[in-house]
Amino acid sequence: MKSANLLAVVWLCLATGGFTQTAHSPLIAYYLSSGAYSKNFQDAFSVISNIGALSALKNFSAGVYGERRFMLAETGLYTAVVTVPATFGNLALQADYFGYTAYNESQVGIAYGLPVSEKIGIGAKFNYYHLRIPSYLSASAVNFEIGSVIHISNQLHTGVSVYNPLSSPLGRHTGEKIASIYKAGIGYEMSASFFTQLEVIKEKNRDVNIHAAFQYKPLKELMAKAGIFTGTSSGYFGVGYLYRQLRMDVSVSFHQQLGISPGLLLLYQLNKSTEQ
Numbered sequence: 001m002k003s004a005n006l007l008a009v010v011w012l013c014l015a016t017g018g019f020t021q022t023a024h025s026p027l028i029a030y031y032l033s034s035g036a037y038s039k040n041f042q043d044a045f046s047v048i049s050n051i052g053a054l055s056a057l058k059n060f061s062a063g064v065y066g067e068r069r070f071m072l073a074e075t076g077l078y079t080a081v082v083t084v085p086a087t088f089g090n091l092a093l094q095a096d097y098f099g100y101t102a103y104n105e106s107q108v109g110i111a112y113g114l115p116v117s118e119k120i121g122i123g124a125k126f127n128y129y130h131l132r133i134p135s136y137l138s139a140s141a142v143n144f145e146i147g148s149v150i151h152i153s154n155q156l157h158t159g160v161s162v163y164n165p166l167s168s169p170l171g172r173h174t175g176e177k178i179a180s181i182y183k184a185g186i187g188y189e190m191s192a193s194f195f196t197q198l199e200v201i202k203e204k205n206r207d208v209n210i211h212a213a214f215q216y217k218p219l220k221e222l223m224a225k226a227g228i229f230t231g232t233s234s235g236y237f238g239v240g241y242l243y244r245q246l247r248m249d250v251s252v253s254f255h256q257q258l259g260i261s262p263g264l265l266l267l268y269q270l271n272k273s274t275e276q
Helices: 002-015 044-048 051-056
Strands: 061-068 076-085 090-100 103-115 120-133 137-151 156-163 181-191 194-203 208-219 222-229 234-243 246-255 259-269
Touching: 044 051, 044 061, 044 076, 044 090, 044 259, 051 090, 051 103, 051 120, 051 137, 051 156, 234 259
Parallel strands: none
Antiparallel strands: 061 076, 061 259, 076 090, 090 103, 103 120, 120 137, 137 156, 156 181, 181 194, 194 208, 208 222, 222 234, 234 246, 246 259
């Protein structure tokens, strides 16, 4: 049974573009990664899309997200992010976990973001990635990512980022490398309540993919988010509710062949009035 489950997990990773013979890509939930190319729609999870977004986060925040991919316990995906404002720039800590006891991937990263000017922000993050298959493989790698966000105007924003530009090897004897991923994005805030974002993603040795998303806030306490990712022909939708400083999102992503993946997000944001 464990072998069958393991084979299912590996097959799912292959199907979603997370695992190949030559390059390995840490899995992410695209529901989390919209909002980086904006001013009014950024949150702690925006650093997943572009680490340069960290430069604009001015308050302490902490969030956790869990997703049961394709309704299977063996393919659970979990992410936690903490951002802390500093005297010069901002700090962040991110931890990710995917899988179960017979197959799992994890990554921990520490980041720093700095506003260069009112219109430009930059960020960098160092990651420790680990892949574990008990009695078969345990391999790790250290890599980094950098990014920048440019606020062209109050409504129009853009940026670029790169994850693992040096193609770090995964362990000493696996023959695999961590994939390099290049991103360029643009965001437009049509109003204080509506934002749309388009991101072009190029992973080494793979075709160019698109992540398109929008967010809508009809009320300060209520928001909706939806998007598509061409790399896996999948989409997502979620709604969030803000109660004081705590936001809760319920989301669902869907894949044509593999089914749906429900998710739950909790995000605490300490605003300035609370600090005072």
